[in-house]
Amino acid sequence: MWGLIVSLSVLCLVVVIFKTSSKRPPLPPGPKAKFWTGNAHQLPTTEPWLTYAVLSQMHGPVVYFRVHGRRMHVLNTLKVALDLLESRVSLYSDRPMAWMYKELVGRELAVFNISVKHPRFKIYRKLLQSGLNQRATRTYRAIQEEETRTLFLELARSPEQFVSHIRRNAGAVILKVAYGWTVAENDDDFVLLMEESIKVHAEIVKPGRWLVDTYPILRFVPKWFPFANFHRQAEIYRKEFSRIDAVPHAWAKEQIESGHYLDSFVSLNLRPDDGHIPDPEEENMFKWCSSALYAGGADTVVGVVTTFFLLSLHRQVQRRAQAEIDRVVGNMLPSIDDEPHLPYVSALLKEVLRWAPVPPLGLPHRVVEDDSYNGYWIPKGTTVYANIWSSSHSGLCLLRVPNRSEIHANTFSDLAAESAQVLTSLKCPLSWSFRTFLPHSTSRKLLTAPVGRLSLKSPSILPSQGSLDSENGADTLA
Numbered sequence: 001m002w003g004l005i006v007s008l009s010v011l012c013l014v015v016v017i018f019k020t021s022s023k024r025p026p027l028p029p030g031p032k033a034k035f036w037t038g039n040a041h042q043l044p045t046t047e048p049w050l051t052y053a054v055l056s057q058m059h060g061p062v063v064y065f066r067v068h069g070r071r072m073h074v075l076n077t078l079k080v081a082l083d084l085l086e087s088r089v090s091l092y093s094d095r096p097m098a099w100m101y102k103e104l105v106g107r108e109l110a111v112f113n114i115s116v117k118h119p120r121f122k123i124y125r126k127l128l129q130s131g132l133n134q135r136a137t138r139t140y141r142a143i144q145e146e147e148t149r150t151l152f153l154e155l156a157r158s159p160e161q162f163v164s165h166i167r168r169n170a171g172a173v174i175l176k177v178a179y180g181w182t183v184a185e186n187d188d189d190f191v192l193l194m195e196e197s198i199k200v201h202a203e204i205v206k207p208g209r210w211l212v213d214t215y216p217i218l219r220f221v222p223k224w225f226p227f228a229n230f231h232r233q234a235e236i237y238r239k240e241f242s243r244i245d246a247v248p249h250a251w252a253k254e255q256i257e258s259g260h261y262l263d264s265f266v267s268l269n270l271r272p273d274d275g276h277i278p279d280p281e282e283e284n285m286f287k288w289c290s291s292a293l294y295a296g297g298a299d300t301v302v303g304v305v306t307t308f309f310l311l312s313l314h315r316q317v318q319r320r321a322q323a324e325i326d327r328v329v330g331n332m333l334p335s336i337d338d339e340p341h342l343p344y345v346s347a348l349l350k351e352v353l354r355w356a357p358v359p360p361l362g363l364p365h366r367v368v369e370d371d372s373y374n375g376y377w378i379p380k381g382t383t384v385y386a387n388i389w390s391s392s393h394s395g396l397c398l399l400r401v402p403n404r405s406e407i408h409a410n411t412f413s414d415l416a417a418e419s420a421q422v423l424t425s426l427k428c429p430l431s432w433s434f435r436t437f438l439p440h441s442t443s444r445k446l447l448t449a450p451v452g453r454l455s456l457k458s459p460s461i462l463p464s465q466g467s468l469d470s471e472n473g474a475d476t477l478a
Contacts, residue, residue: 024370025377028073030064031055038066040208048207049360052076053390062376067207068214071382078391084373085365085386096366096383099219100210104234105241109284111292112363120285127289131265140177141336147172152333167191171294178293179252180262190248194294197244200237201295205364207383249287266290321345353392360389 033039043065044051055063056076065072075081085092093116102108111124151169155162164186171191172183181190203209212218212230223231255261256270269286270278278286324344325334339346364383371378378384 025372025375027071028062028064028376028378029059030066031059033066036068038068040067043067043208045206047360049387049389052361052385052387053393056387056390062373068211070214071379072207073378073382073384074387075384076387076390080373081362081386081388081391084371084378084384088371091368091371092365092384094366094368096364096381097216098205099212099216100230100234101204104212104219104231105204105237107241109288111288112295123285124289124292127269127285128292131268131289132293140173143176144173145335147176161186167195171195174294175248176262176264178265178290179248180255180264180267181248181251182262193244193247197241197291198295200240204237207364207385245287245291249290252290265293317348321348355392357388357392360387362386362388 031039031042034041052063052074053076056074061075061077061080063074063076065074075084095113095115098113102110102113107113109118109120111128114121114124147169150172151165154165154168158165168183168186168188168191171188171194175181175183175188175190175194179190183191208214210230218228218230221228221231249266252261252264252266253270256267261267266286270283321344324342328334328338328341334342334345362385364385367378367380367382367384370380
């Protein structure tokens with residue numbers, strides 16, 4: 001009797017599953033997966049955006065992967081990314097649950113990984129946007145002007161060390177804005193600390209890196225158990241991040257309490273104009289936000305290095321931009337305030353970021369409800385990545401040109417000022433609005449001064465092709 005009941009129950013379940021699956025659209029195409037591990041063996045470990053772009057040529061703009069039991073979609077064109085991540089922002093604005101990173105390493109409250117449903121999400125957004133909006137950015141201009149001047153002098157003295165100088169400059173601006181810390185040398189302790197955090201973060205969040213992300217029950221396995229090395233590694237990462245978050249904040253707080261401090265994001269929040277004394281939870285949020293500033297501004301380093309690289313290859317573009325600067329400011333060095341009068345320079349900066357977008361692969365999104373797109377099923381809980389590199393080379397960003405992998409040197413040389421002005425208003429897929437904590441204008445202004453004052457105004461300090469090859473290698477900027 002019980003056997004018959006069980007058999008009928010199983011049969012009913014099979015019928016329900018069959019009818020449900022037959023009604024819904026198919027999953028997007030993707031590489032052939034293994035039965036148990038899925039596509040885990042096919043996930044690239046280096047420059048994944050290039051591999052995904054190649055796969056999109058075989059399977060279409062949306063490529064499907066299954067890593068063990070987790071579904072993953074990669075969006076490889078600007079149209080698809082905008083259709084899903086902007087037009088359907090309410091469905092794609094959350095972050096996936098990464099058990100290793102969020103729970104075991106203790107980064108659940110990290111600014112760029114917090115769930116939109118968490119109460120802190122809106123508070124973080126308000127704190128960062130109020131502290132880095134266009135009005136607030138004007139208060140930091142003196143810092144940027146000073147550090148850009150320092151970068152100019154350092155490059156003039158030793159242009160062959162341009163990578164170290166640029167790293168120092170980007171770190172100096174962000175650390176002074178965030179904490180009031182003054183960077184005295186290239187190998188500054190705080191700069192090295194923040195760069196280490198970026199490396200550790202990149203290692204932890206690699207797709208398919210940790211089995212515990214796919215099988216969360218493994219997090220309950222004792223630390224001493226065989227094959228539980230992820231527990232020990234998580235403890236190492238947790239201690240490292242704790243030091244990274246605490247040390248700069250503690251220094252800034254100590255300076256504020258002593259009365260010897262510079263205005264910064266931390267000081268303006270710990271000592272607000274209205275005299276409010278933050279409670280421990282508020283201070284904890286300030287600490288998370290200030291540590292996120294370096295991560296959010298680290299793309300400045302890559303952007304400026306890329307600009308140097310491109311301008312060393314396309315001197316005619318540099319000469320055109322320099323002529324515009326000479327016409328606008330004469331013998332003076334351009335400042336941030338001159339940007340509206342430099343349409344060609346602004347357009348060039350846009351093109352640089354299109355050619356080598358930062359980051360090339362967007363942060364992961366999580367689908368909060370079942371969705372469908374172009375006849376394909378996108379299940380609830382799917383992790384979605386935007387391949388920004390592929391999108392920006394698809395011919396839909398800024399300009400359509402025959403060879404999308406090269407900078408549009410000739411195109412820019414033929415542009416009139418009016419056309420360049422139009423280009424500055426067009427959108428490049430650097431991020432998608434709902435999850436953007438740092439204002440786009442802030443990131444662009446961080447790049448404008450170094451590009452205008454250094455790369456374009458002084459050709460003599462540009463690195464030679466040999467030093468570029470030895471410092472970076474061309475492939476690192478692709």
